[in-house]
Amino acid sequence: MRKKVVSFLASGRGSNFQAVARKIQSGDISRACLGVLVSDVPDAKALEIARDFGMKAHFVDPRAFASRAAHEKAIVKLLKEANTDLIVAAGYMRILTPYFVREYKNRIINIHPALLPSFPGVHAQKQAFDYGVKITGCTTHFIDEGTDTGPIIMQRAVPVEPDDTAESLAERILKEEHVILPLSVDLFCRDKLEVKGRKVVIK
Amino acid sequence: MRKKVVSFLASGRGSNFQAVARKIQSGDISRACLGVLVSDVPDAKALEIARDFGMKAHFVDPRAFASRAAHEKAIVKLLKEANTDLIVAAGYMRILTPYFVREYKNRIINIHPALLPSFPGVHAQKQAFDYGVKITGCTTHFIDEGTDTGPIIMQRAVPVEPDDTAESLAERILKEEHVILPLSVDLFCRDKLEVKGRKVVIK
Numbered sequence: 367m368r369k370k371v372v373s374f375l376a377s378g379r380g381s382n383f384q385a386v387a388r389k390i391q392s393g394d395i396s397r398a399c400l401g402v403l404v405s406d407v408p409d410a411k412a413l414e415i416a417r418d419f420g421m422k423a424h425f426v427d428p429r430a431f432a433s434r435a436a437h438e439k440a441i442v443k444l445l446k447e448a449n450t451d452l453i454v455a456a457g458y459m460r461i462l463t464p465y466f467v468r469e470y471k472n473r474i475i476n477i478h479p480a481l482l483p484s485f486p487g488v489h490a491q492k493q494a495f496d497y498g499v500k501i502t503g504c505t506t507h508f509i510d511e512g513t514d515t516g517p518i519i520m521q522r523a524v525p526v527e528p529d530d531t532a533e534s535l536a537e538r539i540l541k542e543e544h545v546i547l548p549l550s551v552d553l554f555c556r557d558k559l560e561v562k563g564r565k566v567v568i569k
Numbered sequence: 570m571r572k573k574v575v576s577f578l579a580s581g582r583g584s585n586f587q588a589v590a591r592k593i594q595s596g597d598i599s600r601a602c603l604g605v606l607v608s609d610v611p612d613a614k615a616l617e618i619a620r621d622f623g624m625k626a627h628f629v630d631p632r633a634f635a636s637r638a639a640h641e642k643a644i645v646k647l648l649k650e651a652n653t654d655l656i657v658a659a660g661y662m663r664i665l666t667p668y669f670v671r672e673y674k675n676r677i678i679n680i681h682p683a684l685l686p687s688f689p690g691v692h693a694q695k696q697a698f699d700y701g702v703k704i705t706g707c708t709t710h711f712i713d714e715g716t717d718t719g720p721i722i723m724q725r726a727v728p729v730e731p732d733d734t735a736e737s738l739a740e741r742i743l744k745e746e747h748v749i750l751p752l753s754v755d756l757f758c759r760d761k762l763e764v765k766g767r768k769v770v771i772k
Contacts, residue, residue, distance in 0.1 A: 481704060484687040498768035500724040501684060501706065521703040523726035528771065565701035568731065 370451035370555040373401030375441075375458035380412030382477050383456035385544040386551050387419050395548060397555040401448040404441050406460060422448070428460075438466045445470075452554055454547070455509060459488075464511045472517070472561045474509040475554065477547045479539045481505060481521055486514035491536035500526050502535070504543045506550040508561065517566045519559060520546040573654040573758040576604030578644075578661035583615030585680050586659035588747040589754050590622050598751060600758040604651040607644050609663060625651070631663075641669045648673075655757055657750070658712060662691075667714045675720070675764045677712040678757065680750045682742045684708060684724055689717035694739035703729050705738070707746045709753040711764065720769045722762060723749040 372390060374383045383403065389395045403416035403423045416423035424444050431437040445453065453474040455462075467474065480490035481503040487493075494502040503523040510516035522542040526535055553559050553568060560567045575593060577586045586606065592598045606619035606626045619626035627647050634640040648656060656677040658665075670677065683693035684706040690696075697705040706726040713719035725745040729738060756762050756771060763770045 481684060481687065482702070483700060484684065496767070497686060498721050498766075499685070500708075500721055501726050503704065503726075505703075518701050518703055523704050523706075563701075564699070 367397065367557070369397050369399050371401040371449050372398045372452045372454060372551060372555070373445050373448055373450040374403040374412070374416070375453060375455045376403060376405050376410055376412035377407045377459040378410055378412065378457045380410065380415060380456045381540065382543055382547050383412050383454065384415055386454055386456070386548050387416070387421070389548045389552070391419060395552045395555060398452075398551065401450045402444055404444055406437075406458070412456070434460075434463055435465055438463055442466060442469050452551065454551060456547070461513060462509055467509055467511050472508045475506055475519065475547070475550055476509050476514070476516070477543050478505045478507065478514050479536065479543060481523065482507065482514055482518060491539055492532040495526065495530070495532040495535055502526060502539065504539050504546060506546050508566070517561050517564055519550045519553070519566045519568075522546050570600065570760070572600055572602050574604040574652050575601045575655045575657060575754060575758070576648050576651055576653040577606040577615070577619070577657050577659055579606060579608050579613055579615035579659045580610045580662040581613055581615065581660045583613065583618060583659045584743065585746055585750050586615050586657065587618055589657055589659070589751050590619070590624070592751045592755070594622060598755045598758060601655075601754065604653045605647055607647055609640075609661070615659070637663075637666055638668055641666055645669060645672050655754065657754060659750070664716060665712055670712055670714050675711045678709055678722065678750070678753055679712050679717070679719070680746050681708045681710065681717050682739065682746060684726065685710065685717055685721060694742055695735040698729065698733065698735040698738050705729060705742065707742050707749060709749050711769070720764050720767050722753045722756070722769045722771075725749050 376383050390398045400421050408425050413423040428437045455476040482505040485493040505521045506519040508516040524539050558569045579586050593601045603624050611628050616626040631640045658679040685708040688696040708724045709722040711719040727742050761772045
């Protein structure tokens with residue numbers, strides 16, 4: 367079985383990208399190799415980190431294209447040139463269009479800092495904190511055409527502590543993100559994930 | 570400190586009612602005594618169980634009243650006659666009107682078989698199962714004027730197992746309901762719950 371090429375989309379520091387890339391490079395995720403990283407933000411820290419990993423890192427400027435579709439086509443071209451099997455969205459702040467999703471159906475994994483379907487969209491940790499839940503967490507899922515609605519791969523629960531702030535809570539969630547995202551990528555690369563309708567069966 | 574009178578609303582067998590009543594009777598919930606049980610279903614098993622506990626149990630027929638408000642007024646009258654401090658909705662299948670909620674503001678506890686705000690409304694366990702979440706659970710909350718939107722008291726996470734059916738999942742969730750509902754009632758009766766905006770602080 368050929369190793370899978372894992373590429374990344376990131377808009378920020380991409381600590382989740384780093385957590386996965388490290389485990390690919392160390393061999394903990396054994397059936398994968400590093401592809402490219404694409405960012406829509408020129409000074410995203412993730413670009414620098416990717417280069418430190420010896421990866422190709424591309425800034426693809428959304429303002430240089432006439433439409434979202436054109437921007438995405440340029441990105442998809444880069445991903446295909448790298449023979450990408452799996453895309454990891456690690457804090458990528460754009461909604462993918464149906465075109466992009468179809469090109470990589472059930473091959474784009476997103477990490478979301480809440481127990482979906484609770485608190486989709488941005489600032490999920492703060493949404494949960496402000497709502498007053500006692501348990502929140504994080505979710506890995508395949509991206510479909512909705513916002514954070516795709517088939518769920520893994521989830522981890524994180525209790526809200528009495529003295530938490532939105533920030534301290536977000537930090538504890540992030541630690542769990544760094545656990546389930548590499549695990550999900552590993553399962554994908556070992557062909558252990560099967561999507562059946564809305565459900566992801568771990569074989 | 571006077572003991573709190575805890576009354577119940579139930580439409581079915583009321584296993585959650587039973588879990589709480591048992592702990593009140595045994596003294597595990599020490600600062601409470603049993604009030605009345607009201608059901609909107611004539612042959613609800615909960616009516617019988619309540620009588621076995623030596624409680625007054627009332628069937629209040631919704632069809633005997635011209636309006637929901639009139640039905641609720643009759644129920645509130647019974648609750649007040651019993652000097653009810655806290656109402657536990659244990660599988661009560663009617664939405665309470667704002668009138669009822671205001672009469673007992675932050676004094677009606679509901680148990681919901683999902684990690685709210687995910688999967689409000691009926692058949693929450695099956696909703697979660699069909700959605701394909703990997704973690705669900707249960708929630709106790711004060712009832713407000715929305716459907717399962719009130720301030721959250723406690724939550725318990727329950728993982729979905731690979732060989733689960735909606736039924737086996739519901740059974741495991743029910744076990745956790747029987748834990749957090751009595752705990753929540755106990756906290757209330759010991760004046761340990763403080764509602765601050767949307768949040769319930771456990772003192």
